[in-house]
Amino acid sequence: MVTRGEAMRMLAELVKLTALDEGSPQAFKVRAYEKALAGIEGHPGDLDGMTKSQLTEIKGVGNSTADKILELGKTGKVAKLESLREKYPPPFLELTKIPGLGPKTLKSLRAQLGVEDLDGLKEAVAQQKLRELPGLGEKSEEKIAKAIERLGLHGKDRRTPLVEVYGLARSLAQRLEDVDGVEQAEPCGSIRRFSETIGDIDIVVATTNPAAVSETVLAFPEVSEVVGAGDTKTSFLTREGMQVDVRTVSPDQLGSALMYFTGSKTHNIALRQRAIDRGWLLSEYGLFDGDDVVASETEEAIYEALEMQFVEPPLREGSGEVEAAADGELPELIQRNHIRGDLHYHSDRSGDGRSSLEEMIEAGIEAGYEYVAFTDHGEDLAINGSSREEMLAHRDRIRQLDAAYDEIKILFGCELNIGPDGDLDYDAGFRLEFDYCVASIHSHFDLSVEEQTSRILKALADPSVNAIGHLTGRYVGRRPGVELDIDAVLEGLAVTGVALEVNGALDRLDATTDVTRRALAAGVDLVIDTDSHHTIDLVRMGYGVRYAQRAWVTPDRVINTLPLDGFLDWAVRRRG
């Protein structure tokens, strides 16, 4: 028994430990493990029961990695990994989190000074022994001393939830666009790929006046400490310890710079390989044939020159998109303009709702929707929910408003609460009064896998339920989701025709990319929603769509891309 997740964790640990062992994160063996990791990530099915020859068909997985996966399945361990773990015990690994300390320096610290852990390093620093090592000096010693002090605040492994940095990144970029000579400023990196957690903020600035950009950056009130400042790159730390890198390029190099700084690393390496195959060179400054520029101004031009389809940023994870784009086989991805309605939508009928029905309807029209379903909380969610009487009065108002607005269809829905046993609000008859229901969990996060799975399965079997909202109830970086037998849940969804929600709230982003990808493979319908509680939350539809793109979601699999009639047919099908 070996799951994809287990194989990926094994490889991720091998990447880390082998980089130390080889003395370089660029060592070929390390890169081979990285490629295998990306290959497995992009492989939709589970690994269970796969033979060696089937495993080696996965991109990047060769003989040796296949053996390790089989070994892991058979014995629960991998000998190679065990011996590396012994060689690099956890206290020593802690040291790799210190910015500025790479494998070479660590090796030398251990061999020359006997440093085995953080305390040993602190002592060596206190005794000013580091400056005696070859390649290190007084400044390096001071830098490391400083890095130790703030370890934990922003170690190299620290990832911050997207929700905590998205606004800051946009705001910094907007302020840079106001600087003289700046044509465009874009947050790139994992933010642009819409990864749910972020290492640091990368901003690419197309400008004719890089000095003015650097000057502006250094004067930002967010700057707590300047990490580096060169001709083209300015880096600083915020008080929260988030690193921000601002790179300037000339406007005619914007495309190659965006591409380069958006990554991912694996995607970039694959693209550069394609350039090399054609006798060219690809860098952040452009695609070059000797001294001649083949393309550099737009990303589209570069992909075209490399004879590939354009790859949307959320797809650029090195999990098969380069090959697919080269073969012209990228799917038609879901886009924001495919979405015709929002089906998880609160008004101030909910205790935690902040905007009125009218305000939410106007906002929906503004967003270009053909329909919305108000899904205020049911009675089981004590403070935020509504009694039957309140719901019926609410329905009357919704029907009146629906009659009053020609440009949008307004549906009477409910967000049902899934209780610990899978029970739902009201009674079966009352629940069928709603035009549409999304059922979600809001409490009891600590039940066993079996209990969580069966409560979801029971809820989705109810004929009033059209979709399961925020499947795991996670808050990115704050609260882990409930543990579920995902395969069993997906099978239940596929059999009943209940949709799986991709919730666009940045702190939820639930279902996750991995679950969504598996849902597609299992034939499950999807719905992309905002879970809006205020008119300002409607921007989440764009987030939900971009997050869904990471799972290669196509519009034909998303029920709220259907025109109103088609959607209503889909919704009533369940109710018979």
Add this chain to the structure above:
DNA sequence: GCCGTTTTCGGCCCGACTGTTTTCAGTCG
């Protein structure tokens, strides 16, 4: 460790910045 219409062996992405250096190594992305 992986991979192959120039290869089953010999390759494997590219550049900025810093600190240590008189031409480069280490780290980072």
